[in-house]
Amino acid sequence: MRVEETVRERRLYQEDGFVVCPEPLIPRDVVERATAGMDAVRAGEYDTGTPPRPSRWNPGDDPNVLCKIEKPQIASRAIMELVSHPALGEKAAEISGAKAVQVWWVQLLYKPPSLPGQQAGTNIGWHQDYNYWGAWEEDSELFTAWVALSDVTPASGPMNFVAGSHRWGLSTESDFQSQAYDSLRERIRNAHGQEWREVPAILPPGGASFHHKLTFHGSGPNHSGGPRRSFAVHMRTEKSRPKEDLRQGLTAFIDDPSYCPVIYGDPTVFG
Numbered sequence: 001m002r003v004e005e006t007v008r009e010r011r012l013y014q015e016d017g018f019v020v021c022p023e024p025l026i027p028r029d030v031v032e033r034a035t036a037g038m039d040a041v042r043a044g045e046y047d048t049g050t051p052p053r054p055s056r057w058n059p060g061d062d063p064n065v066l067c068k069i070e071k072p073q074i075a076s077r078a079i080m081e082l083v084s085h086p087a088l089g090e091k092a093a094e095i096s097g098a099k100a101v102q103v104w105w106v107q108l109l110y111k112p113p114s115l116p117g118q119q120a121g122t123n124i125g126w127h128q129d130y131n132y133w134g135a136w137e138e139d140s141e142l143f144t145a146w147v148a149l150s151d152v153t154p155a156s157g158p159m160n161f162v163a164g165s166h167r168w169g170l171s172t173e174s175d176f177q178s179q180a181y182d183s184l185r186e187r188i189r190n191a192h193g194q195e196w197r198e199v200p201a202i203l204p205p206g207g208a209s210f211h212h213k214l215t216f217h218g219s220g221p222n223h224s225g226g227p228r229r230s231f232a233v234h235m236r237t238e239k240s241r242p243k244e245d246l247r248q249g250l251t252a253f254i255d256d257p258s259y260c261p262v263i264y265g266d267p268t269v270f271g
């Protein structure tokens with residue numbers, strides 16, 4: 001049964017460019033500690049003594065817009081515990097077929113609730129992640145585990161994936177910051193002229209989805225009444241290389257396991 005499930009998830013990931021795992025992967029106590037860690041980092045409290053990397057949202061900023069904080073795992077022990085949990089590494093390896101998996105970047109994502117009709121500033125515009133990841137060679141095997149800390153329902157502005165879009169090639173139409181959710185969708189749809197099938201990532205706390213670096217995705221407003229909490233855990237396998245083997249920008253910390261833990265397999269494969 002377990003083997004059949006792995007085969008099914010790997011096939012789904014290959015065919016659709018994403019897979020949503022409906023059962024919690026991360027134990028409840030780890031999720032609870034990371035939730036407290038998220039609140040602490042949002043408040044500017046860092047139990048490691050190290051602040052996160054420079055971010056668009058900083059403590060004290062508007063609590064009603066999308067909060068995105070870069071590399072929160074270096075600021076919070078509980079967040080590091082969650083993003084390096086072995087169950088996440090094992091699932092990532094099962095889905096990708098990787099020998100080894102490293103977490104090379106993490107984004108804390110806190111989408112506050114808003115009222116219907118309100119111009120909330122909490123949308124995440126349709127995009128392909130690789131558009132923002134030019135530090136990596138194009139053929140690098142890179143993907144994202146999106147780990148839910150809260151119950152992600154259709155009302156809470158779940159991430160939506162466009163099935164099969166990882167086969168469309170790299171588009172110039174990505175815009176993470178765009179609040180024009182529907183018109184950007186139309187622009188991308190017209191530019192590619194392919195079937196557009198959206199699938200929401202509905203997840204329990206501790207559940208995760210996995211998506212390919214070229215899969216289009218985005219999310220709308222949160223009308224659930226409570227915050228939508230998650231981490232986007234960006235991963236790579238042994239089949240990845242920084243451009244010109246440089247360590248700068250997004251690849252600056254990949255040789256430091258206290259920033260970028262190897263969560264599955266033999267760390268020496270990353271050189």
Ligand SMILES: O=C(O)CCC(=O)C(=O)O
Nearest residue numbers: 109124146159218219232
């Ligand atoms: O949280 C979302 O809705 C989108 C996050 C995202 O863009 C990602 O995980 O790559």
